[in-house]
Amino acid sequence: MSYASIFRPGLFDGQVAIVTGGGSGIGRCTAHELASLGATVALVGRKPEKLEAVRAEIEEDGGRAACWSLDIRVEEAVEEAIAGILDRFGRIDGLVNNAGGQFPAPLAAINQKGWDAVVRTNLTGGFLMARACYNRWMAANGGAIVNIVADMWMGMPGMGHSGAARAGMVNFTETAALEWGPSGVRVNAVAPGWIASSGLDQYPPAMRETIRGLAKAVPLGRLGTEAEISAAICFLLSPAAAFVSGATLRVDGAAPNVKGHWPLPDHAPAPAYDGFHRAAPPAVLED
Template sequence: MAISLDFKGKVVVVVGGTSGINRGIAELFAAQGARVAVASRRQKKVDETVDSLQRLGADAIGFTADVREPKELESGLEEVHQKFGDFDVVVSGAAGNFPSLANDLSWNGFKSVVDIDLRGTFHVMKAVFPRLRKPGASVINISAPQAFLPMKAQVHVCAAKAGVDMITRTLALEWGASGVRVNSIVPGPIDGTEGMARLAPDEKSRKSAIRGVPLGRFGTPVDIGNACLFLASDLGSYISGAIIPVDGGWSQNNCGMMSEHLGMMMERKA
């Protein structure tokens, strides 16, 4: 039986889809014929992304919402649902990150990352469920290696992303009866992203990071988008509750070196 990655006419919602990894994901689905909706906090970024997707020939719309505000999500997602219908694919990728040793991390700094990454993911999940195609929808949370690998200067991210992966696994249990699959993708070092710029801000740290990637290169948003296409397609129809690293083998080899680098970087700042 031939299986296609053609998403023509399918409805794909990418939360956080106006920059970096998430924008790359939105562009790949658009290239496969999907009707794409993107969400972000900033109207300018939403407008720019929608315009870019439409120039590529995609049927694309967008809305502004802060994942920390459930009512904003509900309103924006309902607009998408009214225009496009039930969601076939949802990618939840809003995230916040900055390096800080635990002793130097403010109460508000910890809270802000948990609010965006963990609470924000739950808000997205709760808001999209009534609007998913049942059966058949695929939900993908964008996680991070900090979810299962402790790193210095990342206590806030480690805690938040571990929670995101447990949301994924729990909802795979709860939503399976509705024919909805839920998975997490765990990107490794992805070139050209804000997160990579923060965690490896200079050439020395970039060289250190790339030495630990067994495949010998940084990833790209397209690499993560390809994994999303696979999970959302019929090829991934029996995959649910999975936490899937897409990192060139990096998480098997070098997270310890990254942890030490971040720790030393923060200690030098102190």
């Protein structure tokens, strides 16, 4: 089997794309789709064994990938990795700032260490990656950056540290689109809603029933798939989005639009798109 992308074969032939958080979940799926469309993918993450597993999958499927294990929150490590990618491949056409993470907690229970860790991962790390790609290659050659944020509209209770960081990344996206646009660099964001990804298995057991009930609060009646996020990313990296910059594309089934005075009726879930041939449902959603 191979990735069943909606995009034409060879769309990214000859291009090099970096995917942070490429060892699992949405990052893994996106790396597979980009590779299936001809891109050489630089997988970036903290756990080398997970990156190597994805690299092996991509190469088994006929694609090209290489791994860089680092902490994107460390400026020197980021600069060294981007230099290494350029030394090896000679160009960087696209950056997918996907790496992120958070833990559930009310604001009053988050200490400074926890706050700083989440903000550095979800905001500072993405800035460092984007700045290094821009300064070292894109300023002179153009390119496209896609920052992955989250459904944090109107607040993110229970994960306020992540919501603040993601909101900051949206503003960074808009600012970078303006400042870097004259260099031919497009900067956009994708805001996933509740996605049936391996990331759901990282939350504590106490959240199991909450996670299993999320689909009831989505107008489309289901969680999203990793492939639906990857497709949005690939669109924003593609020539079809040549005049799209500074935008945030929500992929959330209209969940943020739900209002307390307008209850959702019982209904069948809307059809899903899942072109990722190696996708596996998170354990928390299995019966």
